[in-house]
């Protein structure tokens with residue numbers, strides 16, 4: 001059975017809420033999944049999941065939220081070999097920030113690429129300007145994600 005680490009960055013709770021909805025859907029689909037908030041690279045690695053799903057909002061000017069900083073900086077700065085990890089990203093942002101739209105999702109993507117992780121699906125970008133219903137905004141993407149990791 002596929003094991004998924006859902007790694008969350010959130011300031012005001014919207015990304016955490018999406019992570020909870022996503023956890024339920026993935027478990028209902030038969031996957032073993034756990035949410036990691038305020039976590040470290042070591043904690044995520046010790047879970048032993050082959051699949052990492054990163055769900056993060058953006059704060060500041062394109063920055064990662066404080067509660068994913070430890071995980072982000074440890075991974076970015078030590079560049080572990082993650083070539084056995086298959087990952088995908090749900091990035092949340094607000095297009096009124098223009099140039100830094102979904103900046104945290106992009107930074108996390110670059111970090112995973114640098115570590116040779118394998119991307120299983122294009123990043124989903126959810127724009128707070130367009131919708132507050134993140135479950136609805138992510139439903140079709142999640143169907144594709146489930147198909148992609150089921151093969």
Ligand SMILES: Cc1cc2nc3c(=O)[nH]c(=O)nc-3n(C[C@H](O)[C@H](O)[C@H](O)COP(=O)(O)O)c2cc1C
Nearest residue numbers: 010011012013014015057058060062093094101102
């Ligand atoms: C202080 C602040 C700074 C933000 N900066 C950005 C940004 O640079 N780029 C972006 O796309 N969204 C930005 N956002 C929008 C949030 O990422 C977006 O509202 C998100 O849905 C919040 O999710 P959260 O509740 O999980 O933190 C910012 C929001 C706040 C309040």
